[in-house]
Amino acid sequence: xxxRVPVLQVKNVTRRFPASDGRTLLANNKINLEFFPGETLGIxxxxxxxxxxxxxxxLSLDHPSEGEILFKGKNIAELKGEKLRQHRRHIQMVxxxxxxxxNPKMRIRDIVCEPLLNLNVIKPSEKEAKARELLEMxxxxxxxxxxxxxxxxxxxxxxxxxxxxxALEPEVIMCDEATSALDVSVQKNVVxxxxxxxxxxxxxxxxxxxxMALVSQLSHRTAVMYLGNIVEVLPSEKIHDGALHPYTKALxxxxxxxxMDFSKKIESIESEAPSPLxxxxxxxxxxxxxxxxxxxxxxxxxxxxxxxxxxxxxHLY
Amino acid sequence: xxxxxxNISVKYGNAPKPTIxxxxxxxxEGEIVSIxxxxxxxxxxxIRAVLGLLPGGGRVTxxxxxxxxxxxxxxxxxxxxxxxxxxxxxxxxxSGAMINPIRxxxxxxxxxxxxxxxxxxxxxxxxxxxMLERMRLPSADNVMKSYPFxxxxxxxxxxxxxxxxTFExxxLLADEPTSALDVTTQAQIVRQMMELRDEFGTAIIIVTHNIGVAAYMGxxxxxxxxxxxxxxxxxxxILHHADDExxxxxxxxxxxxxxxxxx
Numbered sequence: 034x035x036x037r038v039p040v041l042q043v044k045n046v047t048r049r050f051p052a053s054d055g056r057t058l059l060a061n062n063k064i065n066l067e068f069f070p071g072e073t074l075g076i077x078x079x080x081x082x083x084x085x086x087x088x089x090x091x092l093s094l095d096h097p098s099e100g101e102i103l104f105k106g107k108n109i110a111e112l113k114g115e116k117l118r119q120h121r122r123h124i125q126m127v128x129x130x131x132x133x134x135x136n137p138k139m140r141i142r143d144i145v146c147e148p149l150l151n152l153n154v155i156k157p158s159e160k161e162a163k164a165r166e167l168l169e170m171x172x173x174x175x176x177x178x179x180x181x182x183x184x185x186x187x188x189x190x191x192x193x194x195x196x197x198x199x200a201l202e203p204e205v206i207m208c209d210e211a212t213s214a215l216d217v218s219v220q221k222n223v224v225x226x227x228x229x230x231x232x233x234x235x236x237x238x239x240x241x242x243x244x245m246a247l248v249s250q251l252s253h254r255t256a257v258m259y260l261g262n263i264v265e266v267l268p269s270e271k272i273h274d275g276a277l278h279p280y281t282k283a284l285x286x287x288x289x290x291x292x293m294d295f296s297k298k299i300e301s302i303e304s305e306a307p308s309p310l311x312x313x314x315x316x317x318x319x320x321x322x323x324x325x326x327x328x329x330x331x332x333x334x335x336x337x338x339x340x341x342x343x344x345x346x347x348h349l350y
Numbered sequence: 351x352x353x354x355x356x357n358i359s360v361k362y363g364n365a366p367k368p369t370i371x372x373x374x375x376x377x378x379e380g381e382i383v384s385i386x387x388x389x390x391x392x393x394x395x396x397i398r399a400v401l402g403l404l405p406g407g408g409r410v411t412x413x414x415x416x417x418x419x420x421x422x423x424x425x426x427x428x429x430x431x432x433x434x435x436x437x438x439x440x441x442x443x444x445s446g447a448m449i450n451p452i453r454x455x456x457x458x459x460x461x462x463x464x465x466x467x468x469x470x471x472x473x474x475x476x477x478x479x480x481m482l483e484r485m486r487l488p489s490a491d492n493v494m495k496s497y498p499f500x501x502x503x504x505x506x507x508x509x510x511x512x513x514x515x516t517f518e519x520x521x522l523l524a525d526e527p528t529s530a531l532d533v534t535t536q537a538q539i540v541r542q543m544m545e546l547r548d549e550f551g552t553a554i555i556i557v558t559h560n561i562g563v564a565a566y567m568g569x570x571x572x573x574x575x576x577x578x579x580x581x582x583x584x585x586x587x588i589l590h591h592a593d594d595e596x597x598x599x600x601x602x603x604x605x606x607x608x609x610x611x612x613x
Contacts, residue, residue: 080503187389217600218599220605228613244605245533249605250605250609250610250612269613272607283534285607288562289536289537289566290606291604301534305502
């Protein structure tokens, strides 16, 4: 499938933050990722692994310390001013908590049309009709346009969040834990909506999530992050039995799945991830890995391609 | 019978409809009951009622709650103080939020122990350290000297469990104890809670929206919707042979590995 052209490429992106006492916090370390039209890339990892930092850079809310982010071949990390403002229409985002993502004093019609008005895509007189159209696209009644966010349930609010994200017809949508605040049955509906919209509009999606099972259901490929590094990228249908990296396996072992063997004790690594302030030399996972060898303490393994669409950063392979 | 909740209904303020209706639950010592349901289904209200902690004018309007055969509903303030934290304990979603942020863990822990038992500060400190170590917190002395924000979410939750278990309560109420945690930490905490039963014989009510955790832990699983129990039974019944349509739909909504794929 090498003829596919990625719409967005993250190339060798590193992000460091200065910390107290002259130390450096390494949030992202040489990240390489590609987003293809009509495809979802799931990004999983534990809190503090750098998922959100990466997403902020993709959305031009933050700048990489090194490396570049290419949107259709153009480096967007360098954009500034009006060019950056105009670029924002191409990459939009759905937030985790739909209660906090909106101005509580704005009506839904103003919320979903704000990006369109900002970029002069529609005239103020067209607002009402456009708001209805967008709401219907996310399976909400058009009458909701005159409501306030607090008059809606969590699932309905998240649909409004999605309506706002697709308003500018972006090529890329980033979802940061977009369904984590929702109940499972509502989550299911929102996921079905996202997948349907993606198919209709051929959107490239980044889906940041900590629920491996959910990611495996809705994404085409999954990237596993650990301490600022991508440790494995694999086709999502292979997550269950094809994962290679010890960390991916540890994550999978810790899931309480309805199809699991309930008579067995749940497995998990006992320790906690080290602080990103002192990332160990060598493999980031070394101190929690039960197959750690000498080389793991000296050299950080690079992502190695195992087969089409599956690469892993581990000295075992 | 350790705990016997008989047909209770709970009302908040002037609400016309009770928040939970006709809820019953019987628990023996060492039993684990999981309560699942979506937000607003009344699961938290149930365990708050047991501990007499209903907020905002909430009250039990019907039925009775018996703990070791005695009704809890008429308890005086003094009786509650004796009961809470020593016979029945609770752990919360984020133990960091229940701990005073400007006090060190140790200072709070010592206070807590001395409130329930006549010991010196030194003895209380050692008791706390010992308990933290039993919960597998490395360098307990360090933890005692830390502020809550200096600990990770998993460590804070272990501190919460350690505090709750200090007086070996017969009943532990857990309100979404793992919802704020990462999967690996969640697995550690769940395993640890299961060990409490083996070690102390503690009965546990766990309220969670994570059906996987509920199924793994619970001897009995209670499914709630809109304040009513819609189904209850053992794991096999709830996961595979539920009578209730809502329960079946809920089970179908849970994402599983190897499950349905949308793409």
